[in-house]
Amino acid sequence: MTTSGRDRVIEDATSRGLSVEIVERPPANSLEEAAAGLGLEPSGIVKTLVVKRHDGDFVFALVPGDRQISWAKLRAVVGVNKLSLPHQDVARDATGYERGTITPLGSTTAWPIFADERIVGRRIALGAGAHGLSAFVDADALLDAFGATVADITDELKPRSA
Secondary structure, three states, rough: OOOHHHHHHHHHHOOOOEEEEEEEEOOOOOOOHHHHHOOOHHEEEEEEEEEEEEEOOOOEEEEEOOOOOOOHHHHHHOOOOEOOOOHHHHHHHHHOOOOOOOOOOOOOOOOOOEEEHHHOEEEEEEEOOOEEEEEEEHHHHHHHHHHEEOOOOOOOOOOOOO
């Protein structure tokens, strides 16, 4: 029997002593709408991005919803010259999760985590291993449980050009 992504999140959180609350996420057409639906500021929704290193391994980058990865900052913290976002199929193979559901909790491989310093001290919402769900967790407890590296790895979100 295959374990669902949601169950993997809960099992991993439990094994790490983390309290996690899985909630249904209402449909949304924007970050602001998604955040309002969860009772959060946009920065409280944290994207878990799978980032490919030049050697073929991966890392997770935890990025507040209202920010984007600063490639120069992340390369400096990771200590490499080249990083990239892999194709969604590669990210799924590396984590066992589809895009939009990715979380370090229950990932098929425990890749190193690099978290933006702006999530420290907050209750955040992450992907929960399945579409339509979010996992609420104390960011500090999450970072401690994974031994995450916390640093300034983001820039302000730039508007997309039309």
